[in-house]
Amino acid sequence: MPQQPHATDLPQLPDDAALRDRAAEDPEGLYDLAALVSRARAHGAPAALCRIAVALCSEPSSGAVTCAARLVDTLLCLDGPDYHRSLLRQMAWHMQTAQKPGTTLLFPLFERLPQRLDSAAEFRACLLQEIALRSWGPWDETYLAYAARLRELNHPLAWLPPQTLSFEDRARSYSRRRNIGLGTLTPRHLRARYPEVPPTEEGARAARDAREVVDPRRAEAAGEPLAALEMWEARFYELPEPLPAADWNAGLLAGLPADCLAALTTDTLAAVHTTGDDVLADLFLAAFAGGTQGGRQEGAYARLAAWRGCYALLDLPRDVPHTDAVRYAAEHRWLRFAAVDGDHNDWFTDSHWEPFGCNQLGFAVLDPTGRRIALLAATDTDPERDMDEMH
Known part of the structure; x- marks a missing residue:
């Protein structure tokens, strides 16, 4: 029986630029290097394997695509270390981003339908969603057949539409940029970009009559995209009477x-008026980018989390x-809110910071009956920026 490699057996890797050159010139050799790294027990092995995998996925050639897929099929395991699942998502995002629209280089990856939900099927499920977020179309039958098989296997991503809807246009634009975060929109920013209805006493009176409806399951679903942020809150309310449109404002x-x-x-x-998209x-952006402490989901699972959150807000x-959900969302009234600078509460204390020191969002939605309200907010502060501000 061969001996397991020791911690000192981890090879020294070149820089990322050299790895990308090697992926273009010798993808087979880079796969062999990945196999060696995956067997190492050194502390830096996960990071090294990630760098190699990303280099292979970032090279838009048939050889690199084949070797990246072989790395997924042979070296990664859903039941293995936690970082394997994250790496599969990263690889799918990088591979899709590297390809030109309409390429046929990815077709061979989907020709063999999966028999179970293993790492190979997981990677391809993520890749299908990354393709959808780039709006390639019309989809080839190879992709559609694989997506149908994933639905048969009850893969969670198979619940999503095979192609993105116009409702997702802004989310789709975010998926192309890796270094992006929520940022903070101050009241001044909101008022410059969105229409605002002045607060009314009738709105404030309606708030005093509101009854909170506790629904932990719905709250958890609404907050799924925000799980990586420092704090998030989902609350639900019911009004005794329908609320007039003019009273849907900051006063309430x-x-x-x-x-x-x-x-x-x-x-x-x-509080300014906005729309469901x-x-x-x-x-989507909150799940895609993660928080200041990590938790990045990449495009596929960010899309899933965003839709689940939206369904929860719409109940x-x-x-x-999904097309019916879009029509139903248009029948709701949506508010986006933020607080002015100052120490008003634990959520909006640092709203004067520029992105990405403090990331925040706040939304409220009123259903078509005018009686049911859903509220969702989140904040995420960079602790290093906290220390900088203190000094």
Whole structure:
């Protein structure tokens, strides 16, 4: 029986540029290097394997695509180390980003239908969603057949539409950029970009009559895209009477019982009107980019989390078609909110920071009956920026 390599057996890797050159010139040799690294027990082995895998996926050639797929099929395992699952998602994003629209180089990866949900099927499921986010089309039958097989195997990503909808246009644009985060929109930014209805006393009165509806399962689904952020909150309310459109404003929000709204008034809170696709885009971005402490989902699972969050805000069951959900979202009224600079509560204290020191979002949605409200907010502060501000 061959001996397992020792920690000192981890080979010294060249820099990333040299790895990309090697992926273009000798993808087979780079795969062999990945196999050697994967057997090493050194502390730096996961990072080294990730660098090699990304180099292979970033090279838009048949040889590199084949070797990257072989790396997935032979060296990575869903039941293995935790970083394997994350690496599969990264590889799918990099491989898709490297390819030209309409390329046929990826077809061979989908010709053999999966029999079970292993690492090979997981990688290809992610890759299909990355393709969808680039709006390639019309889809080839090879892709559609593989997607149908994933639905038969109940893969979670198979719930998504095979092609992105116009409702996802902003989210799709975010998926092309890796170094991007939520950032913070101050009230001044919001008022410059979105229409605002002035607060009304009737809105404030409606808030005093609101009854909170506790629904932990719905709250968890709504907050799924925000799981990597420092704090998030999802709350639901019911009004005794339908709310007139003119009273859907900051006056109502300021009166709702929620941690993210605590101590805020209409003088310190801006609430502007927006649409459901704006909400979906920010939910996608939150999951795609992760938080200041990590948790990046990449495009495939960010798309899944964003749609699940949107369905929860709309209080829709998962068997409702996505196109129907888009039509239903248009019947709702949406608010986006933020607080002015200052120490008003634990959520918006640092809203004056420029991205990416403090990332925040705040949304509220009123259903077509005018009586049911869903609230979703999140904040994520970079601790290193915290220390910088203190000094």
